[in-house]
Amino acid sequence: MTQSNNTHANRKGADEDSQSLNPEQLLEGLFQALYRLWLQGRRVVCFIMSELGGNELFEAVISWSVQHPDLAICLLAACFVFLLPLLIIFGFGFITLLVTFTGILVLEGTLLTFVFMIFFACIGSLAIAFLVFAVVAYFGFSQIYGFLGMERYRDAFLRFLQENISATTANEPN
DSSP states (O other): OHHHHHHHHHHHHHHHHHHSOOHHHHHHHHHHHHHHHHHHHHHHHHHHHHTSSHHHHHHHHHHHHHHOHHHHHHHHHHHHHHHHHHHHHHHHHHHHHHHHHHTOHHHHHHHHHHHHHHHHHHHHHHHHHHHHHHHHHHHHHHHHHHHTTOOOHHHHHHHHHHHHHHHHHHHSOO
């Protein structure tokens, strides 16, 4: 009976060894999966570009950009400005995910601190740029109204108050 238990235990150990993967097989499987994913992505892109009219849309966008380069640059800059904070957050979120899976917690904390400093710098610079643009627009429009002879609301309000005060003092009996 001990011999049958030993042979059963030896067969069990051999089965575990045959089912376990060594690192080379694991990497080979990973590379095959990535290659299949790459081929599937290429098929999807080719389908979108050829069958769904992606090439025509791309050519139309290029021809419009050639005809209106100033608007194209402004739209490109606006898209970049609006997408930059999102790209930073998603990029660092992905990096944090990778770092978390590797188990390096100190590096993750440092990385998150660095990310939030960059994110707040981007948001702060956008806020400052917006405020500067608003101030420049305000002073620019006030100069335009001054050049055209239009009066500002504040001046009209002060003149209204002065006329009412002078009218009330003139109507008062002495």
